[in-house]
Amino acid sequence: MKNKFNSACNYFFSNFWLKKIFPTIVLFQIIACSNEGLFFEDAYVIENVGIIDPIDGLELNMSVVIKENKILDIFKTREMVLSPKNKVYKGTNKFIIPGLWDSHIHFAFEKDLATSMPNLFLYHGITSLRDTGGEFDFVNKFKQEAISNPKTKSRVKIAGPLIDGKFNVYDGSNIYFPKLSIQNIDNNQLERNVRLLIDKKVDFLKAYEMLSPAQFKMLSNLAKENNLKLTGHVPLSMSVIEASNLGLNSMEHLRNLELSMTKMSEKLFQERKNLLLNKSSIKGSELRSLIHSKQRMKSINDLDSIKINNVIDALIKNDVWQIPTLILYKNFANKTFKNPDYLQFLNLLPEERKEVWIKKINAIDNVINKDVVEYTVWSKKMVDFMHDRGISFMAGTDTPIGFLIPGLSLHQEIQELYESGLSELEAIQTATINPAKYFNLENSLGRIKSGFIADLIILDKNPLESISNTKSIHAVIKEGHLMNRSYLDSLMK
Numbered sequence: 492m493k494n495k496f497n498s499a500c501n502y503f504f505s506n507f508w509l510k511k512i513f514p515t516i517v518l519f520q521i522i523a524c525s526n527e528g529l530f531f532e533d534a535y536v537i538e539n540v541g542i543i544d545p546i547d548g549l550e551l552n553m554s555v556v557i558k559e560n561k562i563l564d565i566f567k568t569r570e571m572v573l574s575p576k577n578k579v580y581k582g583t584n585k586f587i588i589p590g591l592w593d594s595h596i597h598f599a600f601e602k603d604l605a606t607s608m609p610n611l612f613l614y615h616g617i618t619s620l621r622d623t624g625g626e627f628d629f630v631n632k633f634k635q636e637a638i639s640n641p642k643t644k645s646r647v648k649i650a651g652p653l654i655d656g657k658f659n660v661y662d663g664s665n666i667y668f669p670k671l672s673i674q675n676i677d678n679n680q681l682e683r684n685v686r687l688l689i690d691k692k693v694d695f696l697k698a699y700e701m702l703s704p705a706q707f708k709m710l711s712n713l714a715k716e717n718n719l720k721l722t723g724h725v726p727l728s729m730s731v732i733e734a735s736n737l738g739l740n741s742m743e744h745l746r747n748l749e750l751s752m753t754k755m756s757e758k759l760f761q762e763r764k765n766l767l768l769n770k771s772s773i774k775g776s777e778l779r780s781l782i783h784s785k786q787r788m789k790s791i792n793d794l795d796s797i798k799i800n801n802v803i804d805a806l807i808k809n810d811v812w813q814i815p816t817l818i819l820y821k822n823f824a825n826k827t828f829k830n831p832d833y834l835q836f837l838n839l840l841p842e843e844r845k846e847v848w849i850k851k852i853n854a855i856d857n858v859i860n861k862d863v864v865e866y867t868v869w870s871k872k873m874v875d876f877m878h879d880r881g882i883s884f885m886a887g888t889d890t891p892i893g894f895l896i897p898g899l900s901l902h903q904e905i906q907e908l909y910e911s912g913l914s915e916l917e918a919i920q921t922a923t924i925n926p927a928k929y930f931n932l933e934n935s936l937g938r939i940k941s942g943f944i945a946d947l948i949i950l951d952k953n954p955l956e957s958i959s960n961t962k963s964i965h966a967v968i969k970e971g972h973l974m975n976r977s978y979l980d981s982l983m984k
């Protein structure tokens with residue numbers, strides 16, 4: 492079929508009788524034939540580019556036609572004669588990948604930065620976002636703005652607030668724990684709160700660490716009834732296998748995974764149950780930190796290969812995805828943000844935010860905690876192991892937590908995933924087709940195929956040769972709207 496493109500007029504006449512019979516077929520409206528070649532009306536062509544589809548991989552010397560918000564057609568450059576009337580962008584020596592997702596962000600973590608975040612994401616080619624926790628009205632504003640401006644704002648999927656238990660962690664008591672979660676004293680309150688969020692149309696739900704098993708079960712049932720994915724941190728009152736069997740669809744930060752993988756898991760579980768009674772009535776955030784500090788490294792240092800495999804088997808059986816946020820851990824462990832060259836990244840922030848971040852960074856000492864480093868090394872090994880076993884990953888960062896720059900940090904996360912054992916193409920999948928699948932959008936988003944939404948990045952260098960080339964952004968296309976380098980740079984002024 493594509494060979495007929497050799498001559499635009501061949502193509503026209505081969506369809507002539509077809510057109511007579513079906514005069515309204517789409518082709519007739521969009522393609523005009525002349526002696527000079529094929530003309531795509533109200534469209535543009537990226538000519539002779541290397542396309543990198545996350546499933547099919549690289550194909551060189553291709554031309555991509557974009558009309559309105561979609562990829563209209565893709566063909567081999569040499570098999571098509573184009574009319575000079577077409578609007579053409581030369582793609583020679585460039586590469587196209589789908590627009591990227593950051594699948595773990597928090598608009599509400601630093602509200603004074605939030606309004607600058609959309610441009611930072613776009614500038615870095617992040618065309619879709621998954622907000623994993625914040626007050627509904629606040630994060631919904633960003634979602635609605637994106638729906639109203641699909642060509643200039645990254646799409647936003649929201650969980651609304653984290654659903655936490657009686658001892659709520661992100662209660663808004665200080666800058667480290669802004670109000671990202673809602674407290675639920677009991678099952679009734681949880682049901683009311685969650686039904687309200689579902690009525691307001693959240694895109695998924697997020698379970699948090701202080702939920703009781705009964706609360707988690709209710710949350711999971713509500714999610715299932717309403718066809719919503721349930722992500723989260725495994726509640727400290729439960730094992731990973733229990734939460735996974737009850738319907739946890741994805742895990743953020745590998746959180747509390749190790750507690751179910753250690754030889755001491757039963758003993759630690761008893762200890763947690765007592766601690767969770769919270770007899771001295773400390774704050775939720777303090778209680779959680781206390782439990783982590785008592786149990787995390789103990790677990791990592793006494794792992795049990797049978798338990799590890801049992802947990803992984805359950806995650807596979809229940810198709811539980813992982814968003815390991817490796818760059819978050821690495822940044823914390825190595826205190827990378829204290830390096831003088833990190834300043835260059837901070838220049839991307841608005842001046843007054845940059846000053847606030849520098850003050851906060853300067854207040855942190857230079858001491859490297861070897862436990863945190865060890866945990867980070869373990870996380871990467873666990874990602875490698877899970878990947879070998881066939882578990883699905885999404886790239887997410889937690890930006891702006893941990894001084895991670897919105898947008899830039901997603902490229903760093905892709906690099907981390909690559910270094911943990913994923914191939915270059917698999918690392919790209921974690922930020923393209925995988926999140927599309929997670930939200931059941933895999934037939935319209937996250938690939939370079941005819942009919943798919945044209946969220947794309949044109950790169951100067953091939954990311955399959957070096958994964959860091961995802962940063963060599965020449966242009967970003969959001970729903971067909973092409974933003975070139977100088978436009979993207981202007982977003983940062």
Ligand SMILES: [Zn+2]
Pocket residue numbers: 595596597623624889
């Ligand atoms: Zn988070």
